[in-house]
Amino acid sequence: MPGVAVVGGSLGGLTAALLLRDIGCDVTVYERSRETLQARGAGIAVLPETLRYPVERLGVPVGRITSSTEWIRFLDRGGSVRHAQRHRYRFSSWNTIYGTLLGAFGAERYLLGRDMTSFATDGAGDVRVRFADDDEVRAELLVCADGIGSVARAALLPEVGARYAGYVAWRGTVPERELDGPAFEVLHDALTYQVLPGSHVLVYPIPGPDGAVGVGDRLINMVWYRNVAEPDLPALLTDRDGQPRPVSLPPGSVRDELVGEFRSSAAALLAPPIAEVAARIGQPFVQAVFDIGVPRMVFGRACLLGDAAFAVRPHAAAGTAKAAEDGWVLAAELEAAGGDVPQALAAWEAAQLALGSRLLERNREIGDSSQFTGTFRPGDPRLIFGLHGPGR
Numbered sequence: 001m002p003g004v005a006v007v008g009g010s011l012g013g014l015t016a017a018l019l020l021r022d023i024g025c026d027v028t029v030y031e032r033s034r035e036t037l038q039a040r041g042a043g044i045a046v047l048p049e050t051l052r053y054p055v056e057r058l059g060v061p062v063g064r065i066t067s068s069t070e071w072i073r074f075l076d077r078g079g080s081v082r083h084a085q086r087h088r089y090r091f092s093s094w095n096t097i098y099g100t101l102l103g104a105f106g107a108e109r110y111l112l113g114r115d116m117t118s119f120a121t122d123g124a125g126d127v128r129v130r131f132a133d134d135d136e137v138r139a140e141l142l143v144c145a146d147g148i149g150s151v152a153r154a155a156l157l158p159e160v161g162a163r164y165a166g167y168v169a170w171r172g173t174v175p176e177r178e179l180d181g182p183a184f185e186v187l188h189d190a191l192t193y194q195v196l197p198g199s200h201v202l203v204y205p206i207p208g209p210d211g212a213v214g215v216g217d218r219l220i221n222m223v224w225y226r227n228v229a230e231p232d233l234p235a236l237l238t239d240r241d242g243q244p245r246p247v248s249l250p251p252g253s254v255r256d257e258l259v260g261e262f263r264s265s266a267a268a269l270l271a272p273p274i275a276e277v278a279a280r281i282g283q284p285f286v287q288a289v290f291d292i293g294v295p296r297m298v299f300g301r302a303c304l305l306g307d308a309a310f311a312v313r314p315h316a317a318a319g320t321a322k323a324a325e326d327g328w329v330l331a332a333e334l335e336a337a338g339g340d341v342p343q344a345l346a347a348w349e350a351a352q353l354a355l356g357s358r359l360l361e362r363n364r365e366i367g368d369s370s371q372f373t374g375t376f377r378p379g380d381p382r383l384i385f386g387l388h389g390p391g392r
């Protein structure tokens with residue numbers, strides 16, 4: 001089996017690294033961040049594909065790394081239930097899944113502070129990968145899992161730009177036990193939505209900072225999609241030190257006047273239980289929403305995986321599932337091809353391009369229906385999360 005360099009050590013890169021190592025590849029992960037990644041993205045709704053490695057390969061009980069809810073509820077502005085349906089969802093936090101995967105992969109071949117700057121194929125068919133510190137490594141397969149701002153994508157497909165979707169997500173978490181009784185009652189066992197003109201907000205419980213999943217020990221996670229005209233985006237994404245950021249502002253870096261505007265808008269517009277969550281979030285943070293889709297994922301012995309290839313809007317809650325699925329299919333194809341990298345990548349690309357394109361389009365439709373066309377309806381079956389389709 002080939003020697004593999006995985007660039008980007010988040011959920012997509014780590015899942016691929018584990019799966020490729022399982023089939024006998026010699027795998028090293030190169031992650032740009034200098035420290036073990038922390039608290040990224042707060043809560044995530046998780047689909048079976050995201051949990052598949054921990055559950056199937058590591059034998060982790062699903063209830064140990066996820067919280068779950070039994071209901072989907074839509075509240076109106078006054079807090080009354082507009083629509084309710086029984087549906088079980090699972091949620092986790094980026095940290096919980098990351099910690100589980102990294103614990104399994106181990107630190108020895110997970111190299112921090114390695115910022116890939118370029119790569120090239122040499123005459124022998126190897127890929128030479130270059131880093132910011134001028135170091136160079138060789139691999140027979142390069143997996144670029146370097147996320148939405150992928151250096152690899154920018155170099156290989158300079159014509160593929162990130163298309164701003166016209167809105168951002170305001171996010172944050174609150175310890176569940178800090179909520180007052182009525183808000184806790186409404187929110188603790190549901191994915192709770194509120195639909196507003198040109199906007200929607202979701203609230204759900206996720207594991208606590210230490211991974212605790214018991215009711216009362218968890219965090220309540222909020223994601224509020226709000227339209228921001230493109231010319232106003234750079235000002236919003238300028239942090240409290242005056243530094244412009246391309247995609248997101250992490251917790252603690254949003255300017256005070258914008259946090260104030262978030263809190264006053266939440267008090268004026270949101271149903272009381274959701275407004276209480278917004279009021280109690282210590283450090284709300286912001287992520288802009290983009291559409292990115294590529295026409296190719298394979299370039300010789302290098303491939304783009306996860307958000308590096310397709311960064312889709314979050315409405316199907318399938319971003320980490322798609323990144324994980326890219327890894328599962330890659331390992332299966334490589335095994336089926338007896339370690340022949342070009343043969344495996346050709347089969348892989350056809351399937352994963354189709355999956356990414358479908359998901360991109362589905363999420364775009366859902367997002368536009370909420371933010372722009374006013375056709376986002378409580379109970380619409382298209383809103384059920386899923387990687388391959390609603391509920392699938």
Ligand SMILES: Cc1cc2nc3c(=O)[nH]c(=O)nc-3n(C[C@H](O)[C@H](O)[C@H](O)COP(=O)(O)OP(=O)(O)OC[C@H]3O[C@@H](n4cnc5c(N)ncnc54)[C@H](O)[C@@H]3O)c2cc1C
Nearest residue numbers: 008010011012032044045116146147169306307314319320
């Ligand atoms: C508002 C919002 C809500 C979301 N909600 C959900 C949800 O509920 N459920 C869900 O499944 N998904 C959700 N997502 C999507 C999810 O966060 C992404 O799809 C997922 O993180 C992609 O994983 P990845 O490993 O491909 O990339 P990333 O997580 O972006 O990781 C890329 C990694 O590569 C590293 N890197 C970058 N450049 C280099 C370089 N040059 N050299 C070395 N390393 C590098 C980075 O430091 C990072 O660790 C949401 C996204 C947004 C914006």
